[in-house]
Amino acid sequence: xxxxxxxxxxxxxxxxxxxxxxxxxxxxxKMGQHVTQQxxxxxxxxxxxxxxxxxxxxxxxxxxxxxxxGMEVKVGKTVLKLLAKRAPxxxxxxxxxxxxRIVTELERIGDEIVSMAKSLAxxxxxxxxxDAAISNDLESLLVMAKQLLDRxxxxxxxxxxxxALIIIQEHVKKGGAFHKMANEMTNSVKSNYDTNNxxxxxxxxxxxINALIRVSDHIENICEHVIFLVSGKDIRHKEDNI
Amino acid sequence: xxxxxxxxxxxxxxxVMDSISDVDxxxxxxxxxxxxxxxxKPLLATGKSRMTCRNVDIFYGDKKAINNVSIDIxxxxxxxxxxxxxxxxSTFLRSLNRMNDTIDICRMEGSIELDKENIYGKDIxxxxxxxxxxxxxxxxxxxxKSIYENVAYGPKIHGxxxxxxxxxxxxxxxxxxAGLWNEVKDRIDAPGxxxxxxxQQRLCIARAIAVSPEVILMDEPCSAxxxxxxxxxxxxxxxxxxxxxIVIVTHSMQQAxxxxxxxxxxxxGNLIEVGxxxxxxxxxxxxxxxxxxxxxxx
Numbered sequence: 001x002x003x004x005x006x007x008x009x010x011x012x013x014x015x016x017x018x019x020x021x022x023x024x025x026x027x028x029x030k031m032g033q034h035v036t037q038q039x040x041x042x043x044x045x046x047x048x049x050x051x052x053x054x055x056x057x058x059x060x061x062x063x064x065x066x067x068x069x070g071m072e073v074k075v076g077k078t079v080l081k082l083l084a085k086r087a088p089x090x091x092x093x094x095x096x097x098x099x100x101r102i103v104t105e106l107e108r109i110g111d112e113i114v115s116m117a118k119s120l121a122x123x124x125x126x127x128x129x130x131d132a133a134i135s136n137d138l139e140s141l142l143v144m145a146k147q148l149l150d151r152x153x154x155x156x157x158x159x160x161x162x163x164a165l166i167i168i169q170e171h172v173k174k175g176g177a178f179h180k181m182a183n184e185m186t187n188s189v190k191s192n193y194d195t196n197n198x199x200x201x202x203x204x205x206x207x208x209i210n211a212l213i214r215v216s217d218h219i220e221n222i223c224e225h226v227i228f229l230v231s232g233k234d235i236r237h238k239e240d241n242i
Numbered sequence: 243x244x245x246x247x248x249x250x251x252x253x254x255x256x257x258v259m260d261s262i263s264d265v266d267x268x269x270x271x272x273x274x275x276x277x278x279x280x281x282x283k284p285l286l287a288t289g290k291s292r293m294t295c296r297n298v299d300i301f302y303g304d305k306k307a308i309n310n311v312s313i314d315i316x317x318x319x320x321x322x323x324x325x326x327x328x329x330x331x332s333t334f335l336r337s338l339n340r341m342n343d344t345i346d347i348c349r350m351e352g353s354i355e356l357d358k359e360n361i362y363g364k365d366i367x368x369x370x371x372x373x374x375x376x377x378x379x380x381x382x383x384x385x386x387k388s389i390y391e392n393v394a395y396g397p398k399i400h401g402x403x404x405x406x407x408x409x410x411x412x413x414x415x416x417x418x419x420a421g422l423w424n425e426v427k428d429r430i431d432a433p434g435x436x437x438x439x440x441x442q443q444r445l446c447i448a449r450a451i452a453v454s455p456e457v458i459l460m461d462e463p464c465s466a467x468x469x470x471x472x473x474x475x476x477x478x479x480x481x482x483x484x485x486x487x488i489v490i491v492t493h494s495m496q497q498a499x500x501x502x503x504x505x506x507x508x509x510x511g512n513l514i515e516v517g518x519x520x521x522x523x524x525x526x527x528x529x530x531x532x533x534x535x536x537x538x539x540x
Contacts, residue, residue, distance in 0.1 A: 012537045087496055089523050089535040232525025 017086055024078050024099050025157065028106075031071040032153035035106050038064055038113045039146040046139050052129040054121035061117040068110040075103040091229075098229035102156060105218040105225070109149070112211040112218070119207040123200060131192055134205060137185035141212050144171070144178055145219070152222045161230035164223035172220040182213055281527045282517035284506070286314040292487045293338060293375075293457060298352035300333055300342065307333045309511040310352075315457070320479060320488040322498035322519065325508035326539060331491045334508065335459050338489060339375035340368050356456065373400050376450030380462040382442030384434030384449075389426050392434040392445055393417060396453040412452055419485075420448035421478050440471020447478060451486075458482065460490040464497060476501050495535055499523045507531045 012018050038061055045057045079100045082088060088096050120128055128135045148171055155163040171177045189205045224236050285291075291314040300308035308330045315321050315338075323331040333342065340361060342348040354361050361371055373396065384392050393413045394403075403409045413430075417423040422444045426437070434445050443463060450458055460479075464472040479488055479501045492498050498505050498519065505522040507515045507530070515528045526532050533539060 010538065013539060014537060017537065089495060089499075089537075090526055090532045092536045093524055 014086075017092075020078070020082055020086070021092065021095065024075065024082065024096070027071065027075050027078060028099055028102055029153065029157060031068060031075065031103055031106050032149070032156070034064060034068050034071065035109050035113075036146055036149050036153070038068075038110060039142055039149070042113065042117065043139065043142050043146070046128075046135060046142070052127060052135070054117055054128075058117050058121040061114055065110045065114045068107060072103045072107040075099065094229050094232060098225040101225045102222050105221045109215050109218045112214045116208050116211040119204045119211070123204060128205075131188075131201075133188040133192060134185065137181070137188050138208065138212075141178070141181055141185060144181060145212065145215050148172060148178065148216070148219050149222075152219050152226070155223065155226045156229075159226070159230050161227045164226035164230075168220050168223045172216040172223070178216040179213070182209055182216075185209055185212075280312070280513045280516060282515045282522075284313040284513065284516040286316050290314075290316050292317045292357060293489075294353075294355040294358070295338075296353050298334070298337065298350065298354060300330070300337055301347075301349045301351075302345070303347040307511050308337070311513045312352075313506060313513060313516060315487055315489060316504075317487055318483055318485075319504060320483050320490060320502040321504050321506060322502035323489065323491045323506045323508060324493075324495060324498050324534070325514075326534065327493075328510075329508040330511040331506075331508045332461055335461055335489060335491050336377075338457070338459055339372050339377060340366075341372075341377065343368060370400065373453040374455055375457040375459060376453065376455040377459045377461065378443070378446050378450055378463045381466050382439055382446050384437070384442050384445050386433065386435055388431045389417075389434050389437070389445060390430045393448050393452045396449060400453050402453060416448040416452040417445075419451050419482070420444045421474060421481070422448055438471070440467050440474055443467060443471070443475055444478060447475070447482075451482070455486060457487045457489065460488065462491055462493060465493065472497070495523065507534065509534070 041057050041061055041064070042054075045052060045054055048056075079096055082096050086092070128138065148167055151163060152167055154160070155167070169176070173179075185205075186209055189202060189209075221236070224234075228234050228236075293315040295314070296312045298308055298311045299306060311334060323335060325331050336342045337350055338354060338361075342350065350362060356371075356375060360366070361375075385395060387395070390413055393416050394409045397403045397409065397412050403412055414423060414427075417426060422441060425441060426432075426445075434442065437445060443466075447458070447463075464475050467475065476497065479490065482488060483503075490498070490501065502519045504516060505519045506513055507522065507526070507528070509530050515522065515526060515531045517527065522531060523535060526535060
């Protein structure tokens, strides 16, 4: 027996509800773009032909982060309004809850980028460009982080839990490609650390690597939220199952 | 090669998602709008069921209003039945205590058992059946008698009381269980119809309780009540669950989510999905349920 439904079954009877959900999705997309732009700023500085100095971008990164924080607050308001007005159920409820979680992850990625920029700037005694191996590793990790974040954000927009799972399994899960590359950078730091390098260099590069790992953790969380949004399955803290 | 990779990735994805699944994997989203049977777990494990409905069809003349519904209703559970108007949920509810018998053209096939006894059996007297399976209606309908008489009437006609002391006791107990005693104890002989809407509805619940039912059916019991009176009735439903099985038809999904442990979704006479309420309202299995609970019906 085939039960016939109306053709527009993807739309709510309350058309305004659709608009509100679309607005939420757009807000996440915009916030995501701002965060990836922060990574691009870092990469641009690494590619600077006039000599790498993260002092040049630190202020801009911090200013942008303030804007990103403001976006998180705005999304929070949208979420609160939707919960109060619409009493969402099913997939709508999962989308709204996931959105709230995703923007928190994005805001934290923003914080990690600021922390990275601070570690790379304000250093009197060394510059990352002094060591080609380390700066190359940093560039590779930033490129990868940007690509993965882009893919994760597209997965959010397209309700694509398959891509989200692939990102987790192949890249950002412990032992995945991102972690392997971060280990390489750690090894570069270790092998290049000799009497010519200062403690400051070792300490700051460790902070940068740590911030990059945290970025990948947040991308993993975003992907987990996408899977919850699409399937209703909460895979957080269930590493054995992935 | 690329296609093979895509296929492999998709298979791997399905495998992983299945392994982390906490839902019944025999039910899947493939059904979409092709209804091929109820998804979820309509049947309880043996021994836990109070009412057992199997292959129930209900007809109004030639028109089939309920199509092959099988479901168990457990002890001490609140089962909510939701669905759009005309989906058959009230018809099905009324079949649980043979209220449909009063409609000449209504005919039922299949079986409905209460504690393993077929309630449509030849020897079944519907009067005691309707005491065992009581009903509370959409609009409060107290008798045009005193509060006391409203509650005492049932026990008297069913022969559950023999003395005034017994009757007083059962009236007080029923009103207490319905959370109404403190509000009416000083005007017990006042007309039931003089109470507020919410109080009248709780009086009707007290009236149902007074005849020692096993199951209480509620057909949109709060739709005529304000939010405070609704909250009181919902709180009462939660209390009553300790002693009774409750089946509630409601148009308020929030109410179903608040008061019931399991939810059944009906659509065009079919039981589409049954499951734990938390699951049905956050991640239903069937697309029809999803569309209904998210307000996507045009």
